[in-house]
Amino acid sequence: MNHRLPSLQSLVAFEATVRLGSMTAAAEEERTTQPTISQRIRTLEERLGLPVFDRQGSRLTLTVQGERFFRDISPNLKEIRDACERLIHHGQRPSPSVTIAAGSGFTHLWLLPQLPALKRAFPDFTFKLMPIDRADDPERQAADIAIRFGPYMPQDAGRLVASEAVFPVCRPDYASEHGLADTLTASHLTQLSLLHQDIKDPRWLDWTQWCQHAGLSLVPSDDVFAYHNYALLLNAALAGQGVALGWSPLVKDYLASGQLIALGPRVTRKDYGYWLSVKHHRSAVIQPIGDWLIDAVHQQEIASRA
Template identity: 25%
Template structure:
């Protein structure tokens, strides 16, 4: 036998108790008096006793009905308050926004965005989980994530928040003084390269190049592997070897001369950072506000 929903008949009971009338209850609920009467009969059958006394002129609660109403009313008020709270959440940005971001997104997006965002939306708290590994947003309880465009799941909505990246082979002046500068991608096979291992897949990233309209990749040699871009740049800065990174990620090192680019004519342009999230999540005002702030930041640069 099918299980009866515990809430079946409760709205009819509350309406009849409030109005002391089946007809008035039916008008409030937008149903027929017969439907209300049937719902009450079913509820009383579940209760095993009458909840209302009925005459042709009057409807009144029985003792059991009075006791049931006394227990049910606070719960009904709590449910009403819960819906009111949902209504508030749907109308303005508030609540906790959980984001999964790689380290490279901190300088490029998070740090410049947060001061103005917090000032504009003080009722939104941000929980930022910094991790270069791929994550399952829904399993991890995240509202959204930030990743390089090439590495976003296909079933996600993705919103661009940085321009495309031009990738670069970078080295410190001290490294080039000792080892010289590679002139072609194939020359890298005689250099010390700092390699990147994907944290989730555990595979090693092959450096991407382009020549005469054709893209190709190299498994650059080297004795050091890391699993985040910032460590790779810092090691290159210290003359340990060459690294392969996006120009915007190493912008300060390039500007100061701490790192110098080589092989520029062979380097491709690839998608930059995107904010991504499940389709239904974008209806949340807190996420919508963050999307607008992030895209406005990109346009301002």
């Protein structure tokens, strides 16, 4: 006898016949015919090289080896049957859906790359990402998890995801071409293509505000092309078109890969950052997901300092 296993059909036919007391009953359970069950059991016996039933007389009686074999396989087949039932039952239930709203930059540059890992961590959930920049947008307020950028607001009850840290970023070759080292100076700014965003939002630093916090003077220029969103602006920096302002969580992957380099000075504002809040009536269900997101940002920060 070789070591190839008997077919699952033959094992099921044998187990059902013994459990139900007849081949006819086994055929009904398996939705087949009695001759088919009989043939599957004979195939099993041929594979095993010995009979499992004593066919002398009218009653179907197990042999000693058949009785032992039934005791051995019956619990395992029951486990397989129960596992299939659980999977079928689970597949018929709709997966709970979780909506995560955040600014377009954070959504595209941080949340979207983290989505596969988030799904692996919470396989029973489906996730919908909503890039929303307006803080007063009704869809943002209705989201299960909302991540906003701005100052600390006591009434918001948000948890800090990442403190604000803003610094210039550009391609390494762009820095070499323009003689940029670690820190920008006011004289550098007059020679560089500064990449701007067209959204006028007091929560976000533009070049003028960043220079004020960095202690640098900036001569206004009329020759400015403004990008509609932060992802487009960052793509321009990746294409070597100039220097952009980088927010730490949004540019970490590009810095780690060497596609962009960070320049000084580094600007921070007290109590500014990314804040996560959970919709109150689903907090018990959603809170672990919020915890996971915050931990993922923190782990990236630790890795970047290593």
